Amino acid sequence: DAMVIQNPRYQVTQFGKPVTLSCSQTLNHNVMYWYQQKSSQAPKLLFHYYDKDFNNEADTPDNFQSRRPNTSFCFLDIRSPGLGDAAMYLCATSREVEGNQPQHFGDGTRLSIL
Amino acid sequence: GQNIDQPTEMTATEGAIVQINCTYQTSGFNGLFWYQQHAGEAPTFLSYNVLDGLEEKGRFSSFLSRSKGYSYLLLKELQMKDSASYLCAVLDSNYQLIWGAGTKLIIKP
Numbered sequence: 001d002a003m004v005i006q007n008p009r010y011q012v013t014q015f016g017k018p019v020t021l022s023c024s025q026t027l028n029h030n031v032m033y034w035y036q037q038k039s040s041q042a043p044k045l046l047f048h049y050y051d052k053d054f055n056n057e058a059d060t061p062d063n064f065q066s067r068r069p070n071t072s073f074c075f076l077d078i079r080s081p082g083l084g085d086a087a088m089y090l091c092a093t094s095r096e097v098e099g100n101q102p103q104h105f106g107d108g109t110r111l112s113i114l
Numbered sequence: 115g116q117n118i119d120q121p122t123e124m125t126a127t128e129g130a131i132v133q134i135n136c137t138y139q140t141s142g143f144n145g146l147f148w149y150q151q152h153a154g155e156a157p158t159f160l161s162y163n164v165l166d167g168l169e170e171k172g173r174f175s176s177f178l179s180r181s182k183g184y185s186y187l188l189l190k191e192l193q194m195k196d197s198a199s200y201l202c203a204v205l206d207s208n209y210q211l212i213w214g215a216g217t218k219l220i221i222k223p
Contacts, residue, residue, distance in 0.1 A: 042213035097209040105156035
C-alpha cells in the first residue's frame with residue numbers, strides 16, 4: 001500500500017542534543033509537509049517542500065531545519081531541542097498544493113525531551 | 115488574522131447523531147477539509163467541500179455555506195470507535211491550510 005512512513009514512532013532525546021526525524025513516502029507526491037502538534041492544539045506548519053522548493057513558515061524557529069534529498073524522503077532536524085519542543089511531529093504529503101488534494105499523514109513521531 | 119472556531123469538546127450517545135460545527139474567517143477560500151484524529155495518532159482525511167451544500171459519505175456528511183463562513187460535520191449511527199478529535203481546516207487564498215484546534219468527541223454507551 002502506498003503510504004507515508006515516519007521513523008521512529010517515539011523518540012527520546014536530551015535537552016540540547018540534536019535529533020533527526022525521518023519521513024518517507026511511496027505516494028510520489030510533489031509536496032511534503034512537517035507539522036508540530038501539541039496536545040489538544042491544531043497542527044502547526046513548520047515547513048513544506050514543493051518538489052525541491054523549500055518554504056519556511058515565518059514563525060518557525062531557527063532551531064528547526066529540514067532536508068529533502070529526493071522525492072521520497074524528508075528529514076526534520078532539531079539542532080538544540082528545548083523542553084518546549086516536546087510534541088508530536090507529523091509528516092504529510094499531497095499531490096499538489098491547490099484544490100481538493102487532501103494531505104496524507106504519517107503516524108507521527110512523538111518527541112520527548114529529558 | 116485568520117481564525118477557525120470549533121467547540122472544544124462534545125459528548126454523544128452510541129447510535130445517535132451528532133453535528134460538529136466549524137466557523138472560519140480566512141483570507142480567501144479554496145476549500146474546507148474535515149479530518150479525524152484518534153488520540154496519539156495522525157489525522158486521517160474525511161471530507162472536502164468547496165461548493166455550498168451537503169456532501170454525503172456513508173455515515174459521515176459535511177456541509178458548507180461559504181457566505182456564512184460555516185461548515186458542519188454530521189455523524190450518524192455513532193459507534194464507540196468514532197470517539198476521536200475532529201479537525202476543520204480551510205485552504206486560504208495562498209493555498210495554505212489553516213487548522214482548527216479540533217473538537218474532541220466522546221461517545222457514551
